[in-house]
Amino acid sequence: MSEQRFHHIGMFDSGIGGLTVMQQVMHVLPYESIIYFGDTARLPYGNKSQETVERYSIENTIFLLEKRIKLLVVACNTASAYAIDKLRHTFNIPIIDVIKPGAEKAVQMTRSGCIAVLGTKGTIQSKAYQTSITRLLPEAEIFPIACPLFVPLVEEYLIDHPAARLIVKDYLTPLKTTKVDTVILGCTHYPFLKNLIQEELQSDICFVDPAATCAEQVATTLKQHHLHTSQTKPNYSYYVSDDPDKFTEIAAKLFQQRIDCSKID
Amino acid sequence: MSEQRFHHIGMFDSGIGGLTVMQQVMHVLPYESIIYFGDTARLPYGNKSQETVERYSIENTIFLLEKRIKLLVVACNTASAYAIDKLRHTFNIPIIDVIKPGAEKAVQMTRSGCIAVLGTKGTIQSKAYQTSITRLLPEAEIFPIACPLFVPLVEEYLIDHPAARLIVKDYLTPLKTTKVDTVILGCTHYPFLKNLIQEELQSDICFVDPAATCAEQVATTLKQHHLHTSQTKPNYSYYVSDDPDKFTEIAAKLFQQRIDCSKID
Numbered sequence: 001m002s003e004q005r006f007h008h009i010g011m012f013d014s015g016i017g018g019l020t021v022m023q024q025v026m027h028v029l030p031y032e033s034i035i036y037f038g039d040t041a042r043l044p045y046g047n048k049s050q051e052t053v054e055r056y057s058i059e060n061t062i063f064l065l066e067k068r069i070k071l072l073v074v075a076c077n078t079a080s081a082y083a084i085d086k087l088r089h090t091f092n093i094p095i096i097d098v099i100k101p102g103a104e105k106a107v108q109m110t111r112s113g114c115i116a117v118l119g120t121k122g123t124i125q126s127k128a129y130q131t132s133i134t135r136l137l138p139e140a141e142i143f144p145i146a147c148p149l150f151v152p153l154v155e156e157y158l159i160d161h162p163a164a165r166l167i168v169k170d171y172l173t174p175l176k177t178t179k180v181d182t183v184i185l186g187c188t189h190y191p192f193l194k195n196l197i198q199e200e201l202q203s204d205i206c207f208v209d210p211a212a213t214c215a216e217q218v219a220t221t222l223k224q225h226h227l228h229t230s231q232t233k234p235n236y237s238y239y240v241s242d243d244p245d246k247f248t249e250i251a252a253k254l255f256q257q258r259i260d261c262s263k264i265d
Numbered sequence: 266m267s268e269q270r271f272h273h274i275g276m277f278d279s280g281i282g283g284l285t286v287m288q289q290v291m292h293v294l295p296y297e298s299i300i301y302f303g304d305t306a307r308l309p310y311g312n313k314s315q316e317t318v319e320r321y322s323i324e325n326t327i328f329l330l331e332k333r334i335k336l337l338v339v340a341c342n343t344a345s346a347y348a349i350d351k352l353r354h355t356f357n358i359p360i361i362d363v364i365k366p367g368a369e370k371a372v373q374m375t376r377s378g379c380i381a382v383l384g385t386k387g388t389i390q391s392k393a394y395q396t397s398i399t400r401l402l403p404e405a406e407i408f409p410i411a412c413p414l415f416v417p418l419v420e421e422y423l424i425d426h427p428a429a430r431l432i433v434k435d436y437l438t439p440l441k442t443t444k445v446d447t448v449i450l451g452c453t454h455y456p457f458l459k460n461l462i463q464e465e466l467q468s469d470i471c472f473v474d475p476a477a478t479c480a481e482q483v484a485t486t487l488k489q490h491h492l493h494t495s496q497t498k499p500n501y502s503y504y505v506s507d508d509p510d511k512f513t514e515i516a517a518k519l520f521q522q523r524i525d526c527s528k529i530d
Contacts, residue, residue: 041317042307047420049508052306149428152417155312163414163435166428243314 010069012060014045017188018075024215033235041241046120057083081128102210103132119186154189275334277325279310282453283340289480298500306506311385322348346393367475368397375447384451419454
């Protein structure tokens with residue numbers, strides 16, 4: 001079997017948010033073909049247990065491996081936080097997550113050493129960001145905040161709604177009296193609320209969207225493993241486990257992009 | 266095989282909301298044993314497609330049938346709206362939904378003939394309430410409103426939060442200029458927002474929580490089929506597909522009730 005047959009990057013998320021990661025990878029690696037899978041039949045992952053998120057992540061990876069991917073990107077923060085060890089232990093393929101790149105970027109950017117991590121309940125409870133940051137900067141002071149309503153607000157496209165503003169205000173109150181100068185947007189939906197978050201914090205906060213750093217990591221890893229493509233025309237395919245029309249509709253709103261996707265059983 | 270072995274009522278919901286239905290059934294039928302299943306690994310159902318909700322409903326019913334239930338209550342509005350025909354067509358057991366009882370009650374209560382239906386996107390799109398109401402009262406004027414953020418607000422227990430008030434206000438704006446006198450709370454989570462909804466509508470609106478009428482329907486059906494219990498001590502069991510501890514925690518908050526449940530695979 002020639003290596004040529006394994007020429008796609010595989011990527012999964014619980015739903016649509018991972019497209020932010022895909023866009024960054026497309027930007028950094030414009031010739032690489034990508035297969036994206038959104039597990040829309042079982043989303044969201046953010047409030048579910050580690051055991052369940054691990055099981056879903058393994059099933060998603062098996063689906064992508066059957067499509068002959070050469071490298072896997074776990075584009076979902078909750079899945080990266082809960083399932084990355086299990087995935088690396090189970091599958092013999094390079095696997096990139098979004099947590100480690102996000103933590104690295106935050107450590108590079110902070111001047112005060114005070115970093116806030118915004119994420120789903122699962123991401124925050126897993127302590128994955130906290131552990132990665134502390135490993136790089138042991139004296140870091142970390143402020144983890146679970147923001148469970150951010151995903152439904154973004155999914156409903158209420159990103160400028162006064163209710164969204166109140167909820168952002170509420171969640172960020174604990175940061176008011178800190179020296180936090182860097183905020184990790186630790187869920188692929190959160191960049192859509194960046195303006196509201198910025199207004200609430202009212203200072204020169206640096207935002208870390210792990211997607212960009214993750215894409216650089218994908219490029220480095222492909223090079224290390226001599227897996228980069230020799231093709232010049234990339235191919236993009238999209239799969240979901242439920243309701244491709246809704247995926248297309250939200251993608252059009254959030255990304256101003258026409259995406260045709262297929263439903264798997 | 267004696268009939269005695271099939272002595273439980275089975276009931277499923279996507280998560281915890283169906284406990285409102287269970288409480289009503291316990292109240293109306295205090296000697297009946299009940300098995301409750303909350304599909305917490307795949308919730309919510311409200312934004313998912315009919316095909317997926319049907320598949321989940323069939324799987325949940327098979328799980329309950331294996332526990333030898335004598336009657337099934339579909340305690341989830343979205344599953345009732347999307348899957349009831351498929352379930353009745355597939356399984357040879359009396360099946361009670363929450364839509365028909367809710368529609369009947371609303372038609373009994375309205376004086377103006379103007380009825381609002383609040384529900385998930387799935388429930389509203391299915392037109393199940395609209396069809397049931399029109400069948401009973403062809404001249405009814407129906408105002409269906411999808412309220413996708415109500416479930417996350419209740420799950421986060423933000424039922425008095427100013428943001429919840431703003432979202433309620435937004436969703437109910439179309440009712441301001443109508444003669445609606447009856448509002449169906451067409452999702453098991455919505456009764457927890459009843460106070461906010463009532464304040465917003467500022468009039469003598471009648472609320473229909475389908476749970477109570479559903480429980481009466483269960484009693485009637487058991488009697489019709491000679492399935493009512495001869496026991497005097499009921500037994501209640503609770504199963505979930507993910508995170509029993511979280512289920513117990515939210516049940517304690519919403520229902521001031523200690524519930525021990527088991528996780529199924």
